[in-house]
Amino acid sequence: MFNLMKTAILMAAxxxxxxxxxxxxxGRAGMMLALVVALGMNFFSYWFSDKLVLRMYNAREVDASSAPQFHAMVQELAQRAGLPMPKVYIIDEQAPNAFATGRNPQHAAVxxxxxxxxxxxxxxxxxxMAHELAHVKHRDILISTVSATMAGAISMLANFAMFFGGRDSEGRPANPIVGLLVALLAPIAASLIQMAISRAREFEADRGGAEISGDPRALASALEKIHAYARGIPLPAAERHPETAQMMIMNPLRGGGLSGLFSTHPSTEERVARLRAMVA
Structure with missing residues (x-):
């Protein structure tokens, strides 16, 4: 219920x-048009954003016949977590990463x-995979997927503002400086929203994943390996759609400079330390 409330607040914001x-x-006409667009985006994000994200990554669904070991692993973990069996997808990319999506445990995918x-x-x-199922169990996959779709829409709107500008309520050309500020500030606002919802939940998913799998040491080792490999192997879909980076178990973006301000994940070192403390 709490995550559903956060999702509603995010949509309203x-x-x-x-x-x-x-x-x-x-002006007023632009505001009303934006309201209609936002309501349409809210509807689309709630019902279809998971399918959109999976399509962005060219994910292919697998079953017990096409990927028996992986499918059986997810099935066993879902049973341990007391969850319905999610849909299972594989992404043909060399970069090591994983995510969960969907609007609730009954309509989830990993x-x-x-x-x-x-x-x-x-x-x-x-x-x-236990970590990803912990996201499903905690019901934070909806806000994650919706925020990714919304942030992408805000960035698109900001780019539109940059290239096409606009007019005020009197029909005169809008101040180009205002358009530039909108184009700069809107993606930053979207990134700040993502940061607010992402950092704490990764710690919770790590803890929940360790409990589901019963093996916090293995998850800690996995995070260290992913961190080491992911830094040198690009994930093109994430670079094209950076708003989806906050859904991953490890931040897949390689940009430097200001990108560090918008990191959606806690440090790997701190995550590993917390998991090893669970072992102790």
């Missing part, structure tokens, strides 16, 4: 942001790259 941007670019399946041992991969 982004609707307000859309309306403010619309008002800046087109996805892993071929890279993570190659790099990790069976125990470590089991820990990673």
């Amino acid at each position: 982004i609707t307000a942001l859309f309306m403010a941007i619309g008002a800046m670019l087109g 996805a892993a790259t071929t890279g993570i399946m190659r790099v990790l041992s069976e125990r470590e991969l089991r820990g990673v």
Whole structure:
């Protein structure tokens, strides 16, 4: 219920942001148009954002016939967690990573790259998938997926403002400086929203994943390996859609400079230390 409330607040906040941007670019008419667009985005995000994210990554669904070991692993962990069996996807990318998506445990999906399946041992991969199922159990996959879709829409709107500007309520050209500020500030606002919802939940998913798998040491080892490999192997879909990075078990973005301010994950060292403390 708490995560559903957070999702509703997020949708309301982004609707307000859309309306403010619309008002800046087109006065009252722009604000009303932005409201209609925001309501449409809210509806789409709730019902279809998981499918959109999976399509962004060219994820292919697998079953007990096409990926028997991986599918059986997820099934066993879902039973341990007391969850319905999620849909299982594989992403044909060398970068090691994984994520969960969906609007609730009854409509959830987990996805892993071929890279993570190659790099990790069976125990470590089991820990990673338990982490993703912990996100499902905690019901934070909805806000994660919705925020990714909304942030992408805000960035698109900001780019539109940058290239096409707008007009005020009197029909005169809007101040180009305002358009530039909108184009700069809207993605920052979206990133701040993602940061607010992402950092604490990763610690909780680590703890929950360790409890589901019964093996916190394996998850700690997996995080160290993913951190080491992911830094040198790009994940093109994440670079094209950086708003989805906060869904991953490890931040897949390689940009430097200001990108560190928008990191959606706690430090790997701190995550590993907390998991090893559970062992102790």
